[in-house]
Amino acid sequence: MNITCPSCGFGRTVNEAKLPPKAVMATCPKCQHRFKFRELPGQPAAVHAPQHEPSGPAQPAAPAEAPLPRHERPAQTAQVQPSETPARPASEDPAPQQRQAPREEDLWKELEALNDDGDEAPGTDAEGPGQTSLPLWERATSGYPLAFAKTFMQVLANPKGFFSAMPVGHGFMKPLLFFLVIIQTVALSQSIWQLLGIMPPSLLTEGLGHTAQAALALILYPLEVSLFLFMDTAINHFFLRLFKADTKGFEGTFRAEAYSAAPMLLMIIPYIGMPLAMIGATVYKFLGLRHVHGASNKQVLAVLVLPMLLALAVAIVLTLVTGRA
Numbered sequence: 001m002n003i004t005c006p007s008c009g010f011g012r013t014v015n016e017a018k019l020p021p022k023a024v025m026a027t028c029p030k031c032q033h034r035f036k037f038r039e040l041p042g043q044p045a046a047v048h049a050p051q052h053e054p055s056g057p058a059q060p061a062a063p064a065e066a067p068l069p070r071h072e073r074p075a076q077t078a079q080v081q082p083s084e085t086p087a088r089p090a091s092e093d094p095a096p097q098q099r100q101a102p103r104e105e106d107l108w109k110e111l112e113a114l115n116d117d118g119d120e121a122p123g124t125d126a127e128g129p130g131q132t133s134l135p136l137w138e139r140a141t142s143g144y145p146l147a148f149a150k151t152f153m154q155v156l157a158n159p160k161g162f163f164s165a166m167p168v169g170h171g172f173m174k175p176l177l178f179f180l181v182i183i184q185t186v187a188l189s190q191s192i193w194q195l196l197g198i199m200p201p202s203l204l205t206e207g208l209g210h211t212a213q214a215a216l217a218l219i220l221y222p223l224e225v226s227l228f229l230f231m232d233t234a235i236n237h238f239f240l241r242l243f244k245a246d247t248k249g250f251e252g253t254f255r256a257e258a259y260s261a262a263p264m265l266l267m268i269i270p271y272i273g274m275p276l277a278m279i280g281a282t283v284y285k286f287l288g289l290r291h292v293h294g295a296s297n298k299q300v301l302a303v304l305v306l307p308m309l310l311a312l313a314v315a316i317v318l319t320l321v322t323g324r325a
Contacts, residue, residue, distance in 0.1 A: 007033035132167040138174040163291035175258035187221040189268035239303040245295035256288030
């Protein structure tokens with residue numbers, strides 16, 4: 001059974017056999033919203049019936065007092081009453097305890113819900129659309145540098161769990177900001193390397209002064225890469241739909257690509273950082289698309305490879321046409 005909070009989207013997949021038999025309400029450990037997670041058709045009869053059971057054994061005690069008129073055995077009446085007096089509480093005590101066992105507020109504790117501090121990677125025991133949880137970067141209301149660092153490490157250390165738990169319906173802004181923080185950091189590092197003369201200027205800023213090159217790199221590079229992000233997302237999502245691998249919509253594809261850009265931070269390293277970042281971003285994009293949409297390896301591989309083959313074919317055709325001209 002998949003239990004999901006309708007307020008914040010936190011949820012997890014649990015074994016229905018572990019649930020208390022009469023529990024129908026739960027309190028979300030993240031937003032404290034109390035909600036009904038299932039319907040029990042026979043619940044009214046099951047709840048009220050045990051309330052009359054303790055009173056049943058108390059009435060048949062009257063026949064036990066029938067021997068009282070017999071004056072022949074007065075000692076037995078004195079012995080029966082003390083023995084029956086403690087027997088009734090012993091039979092009556094388990095019934096109230098059994099009725100109070102399925103406490104609704106303790107449901108999430110019994111299921112070992114995830115911590116709210118974000119230290120535990122979401123979706124570590126689920127694959128596909130089972131347990132969902134927003135990344136800490138999107139839930140944070142303060143301490144954004146720490147939230148970014150923790151989310152960054154979750155992506156790198158546990159991509160399967162991170163992307164499997166990725167929900168949709170929360171917008172594009174926070175994933176885009178996560179992507180822009182990485183790109184802006186890379187742009188700043190490249191500007192420093194260019195000012196120091198360690199790296200050559202880009203084609204767009206070649207011929208300008210060092211100060212102008214650095215200023216334009218901080219503006220043009222993030223815009224250029226962000227535009228490429230949306231175009232690449234649109235292309236990959238088109239092929240996801242073509243191969244019937246789309247389960248989370250365009251937003252799911254965008255989130256997979258935005259957070260899978262974490263390895264691009266390697267580009268702060270001069271020269272060798274670029275190839276390492278491209279390889280890492282490709283691998284994590286494969287993992288992101290696969291686990292966000294729950295697609296197969298073959299589907300995602302076709303989604304990534306087919307556009308490159310088409311682009312290569314177009315480049316070859318254009319080269320042949322321009323060469324003949």
